[in-house]
Amino acid sequence: MARLLILIALGAVVWWLWRRFLRPRRPSAAPPPPTPEAMVRCAHCGIHIPRKEALAQGTHWYCCREHLPQDADSEPRD
Secondary structure, three states, X not given: OHHHHHHHHHHXXXXXXXXXXXXXXXXXXXXXXXXXXXXXXXXXXXXXXEHHHOEEEOOEEEOOOOHHHHOOOOOXXX
């Protein structure tokens, strides 16, 4: 009777190891979420864009080069 219990336990261990090594690996960790970027508002059209993509002139920010000369003489929109 003891031999039967040992064989069953050994079979269970072998089965558990077999399944563990055949199972597909899971990724260790999910990639971190992207960090939020500082946003600025275009002084001409009012669109919000990331600061690293914006163009600065004085204290005003612009979304593209076309808006720089267009807004040079006018007041910024609020």
